[in-house]
Amino acid sequence: MELSIIFKYAPMLxxxxxxxxxxxxxxxxxxxxxxxxxxxLSRSGIRAVVILVRVYTEIIxxxxxxxxxxxxxxxxPEVGIRFSEIPTGLLTLTLYYSPYMAEIxxxxxxxxxxxxxxxxxxxxxxxxxxAKRIMVPQAxxxxxxxxxxxxxxxxxxxxxxxxxxxxxxxxxxxxxxxRTFAPxxxxxxxxxxxWAILSFWEVSMRKVEKRVTRYREIG
Amino acid sequence: xKNDNEAIxxxxxxxxxxxxxxxRGVSLAVKRGEVVCIMGPSGSGKSTLLRxxxxxxxxxxxxxxxxxxxxxTQETPNGTRVPLPDSKLRRQRSRIGxxxxxxxxxxxxxxxxxxMEGPMIVSGITKSEARxxxxxxxxxxxxxxxxxxxxxxLSGGQQQRVAIARALAMQPEIxxxxxxxxxxxxxxxxxxxxxxxxxxxxxxxxxxxxxxVGFAKDAADRILFMDEGLIVxxxxxxxxxxxxxxxxxxxxxxxYLN
Numbered sequence: 001m002e003l004s005i006i007f008k009y010a011p012m013l014x015x016x017x018x019x020x021x022x023x024x025x026x027x028x029x030x031x032x033x034x035x036x037x038x039x040x041l042s043r044s045g046i047r048a049v050v051i052l053v054r055v056y057t058e059i060i061x062x063x064x065x066x067x068x069x070x071x072x073x074x075x076x077p078e079v080g081i082r083f084s085e086i087p088t089g090l091l092t093l094t095l096y097y098s099p100y101m102a103e104i105x106x107x108x109x110x111x112x113x114x115x116x117x118x119x120x121x122x123x124x125x126x127x128x129x130x131a132k133r134i135m136v137p138q139a140x141x142x143x144x145x146x147x148x149x150x151x152x153x154x155x156x157x158x159x160x161x162x163x164x165x166x167x168x169x170x171x172x173x174x175x176x177x178x179r180t181f182a183p184x185x186x187x188x189x190x191x192x193x194x195w196a197i198l199s200f201w202e203v204s205m206r207k208v209e210k211r212v213t214r215y216r217e218i219g
Numbered sequence: 220x221k222n223d224n225e226a227i228x229x230x231x232x233x234x235x236x237x238x239x240x241x242x243r244g245v246s247l248a249v250k251r252g253e254v255v256c257i258m259g260p261s262g263s264g265k266s267t268l269l270r271x272x273x274x275x276x277x278x279x280x281x282x283x284x285x286x287x288x289x290x291x292t293q294e295t296p297n298g299t300r301v302p303l304p305d306s307k308l309r310r311q312r313s314r315i316g317x318x319x320x321x322x323x324x325x326x327x328x329x330x331x332x333x334x335m336e337g338p339m340i341v342s343g344i345t346k347s348e349a350r351x352x353x354x355x356x357x358x359x360x361x362x363x364x365x366x367x368x369x370x371x372x373l374s375g376g377q378q379q380r381v382a383i384a385r386a387l388a389m390q391p392e393i394x395x396x397x398x399x400x401x402x403x404x405x406x407x408x409x410x411x412x413x414x415x416x417x418x419x420x421x422x423x424x425x426x427x428x429x430x431x432v433g434f435a436k437d438a439a440d441r442i443l444f445m446d447e448g449l450i451v452x453x454x455x456x457x458x459x460x461x462x463x464x465x466x467x468x469x470x471x472x473x474x475y476l477n
């Protein structure tokens with residue numbers, strides 16, 4: 001066990017960590033955005049659109065994320081659609097995670113009793129005001145726990161992008177191991193990094209959730 | 220159809236849900252300051268009628284006038300009726316208050332927050348003005364000390380009084396009550412009815428769907444009795460409660476008076 005290896009390769013690993021964080025945040029933002037669009041489309045009432053969203057969701061739910069990555073990276077170029085590595089990674093995570101995000105958002109919205117919306121209508125509020133002031137604040141509290149779980153999955157899956165040579169944390173670690181032949185120190189350290197960041201994030205989100213749902217406390 | 224003394228008028232209201240006809244041509248007119256109770260067995264269309272009167276559930280046929288103004292639709296230059304643009308419908312709705320059986324408070328807002336929401340967001344008054352108005356109204360329903368409490372910590376009776384305050388805050392021309400005490404524990408019914416009785420004496424126009432015979436007797440100017448989607452009898456509380464003309468009213472009252 002040689003800790004000096006970790007120090008020596010720290011700059012390289014940190015670079016990887018930086019990209020992991022950027023891709024993760026990008027993936028979360030894009031898949032949340034696309035997820036919201038999917039919810040809006042599936043509530044549009046236009047039959048063809050609703051069916052299209054349904055089909056897309058079913059396809060994604062039935063494909064492993066790694067296979068989706070290969071499809072985008074190796075198969076799409078065959079039909080003339082080519083992305084470089086980082087956009088491929090972002091696209092994969094976005095396409096793969098958006099239906100899950102959509103499901104969570106849909107569930108949170110549906111959990112708000114219609115009576116509350118009717119009460120808002122009788123006061124004279126517009127659909128936008130109802131969404132902003134009545135639905136979103138409550139849906140947020142309901143959606144945070146499952147969203148946290150799904151986001152953690154996304155961050156972990158970003159390590160798969162090392163396969164297509166995205167220079168994120170797992171890729172950088174692989175490179176470092178190839179040069180040092182010290183897999184134990186490096187992989188143990190990197191595992192610890194993932195764990196520490198995700199645990200910190202989970203705890204923080206639990207605090208946020210508690211904050212936005214304070215109104216539910218009875219005692 | 221302009222009648223200065225009229226708060227709301229409905230003519231020929233029919234409401235169908237698919238094959239089911241819930242209202243079969245209901246007409247009524249309520250004067251300003253009048254308190255009208257609607258009674259009748261469950262499924263007779265009472266709640267549906269209220270929801271037609273504020274366009275939460277637009278009637279299939281018929282017309283509603285709010286202070287002489289047609290509700291929910293407008294006439295095009297070539298004479299056909301089309302739905303009113305949402306912004307105008309919202310303005311009309313804000314003039315009709317509603318109190319629901321299940322309170323429907325917004326749980327993420329405090330008592331005073333629920334009352335302030337409409338004046339602030341819809342009427343556009345400042346937050347401090349809204350707070351002053353809401354404090355005054357919460358006092359009227361006897362909940363000054365609960366202003367900053369979330370609904371989860373209020374009893375059913377207190378929640379319904381907040382809901383009444385929320386409706387009052389918009390200074391509506393009429394308030395519709397949809398079985399306001401039916402979801403309450405028996406010992407909490409009184410406090411809500413007391414608030415409603417005090418509103419009745421303050422010249423607030425009210426249409427109240429209720430099974431509370433005592434309230435109807437004390438507070439109503441008129442009782443409408445509905446059955447199977449029609450108003451089958453109408454009269455002053457003493458006429459209706461003591462001497463109902465229709466067999467169906469008699470049967471209904473026998474069940475509720477005992």
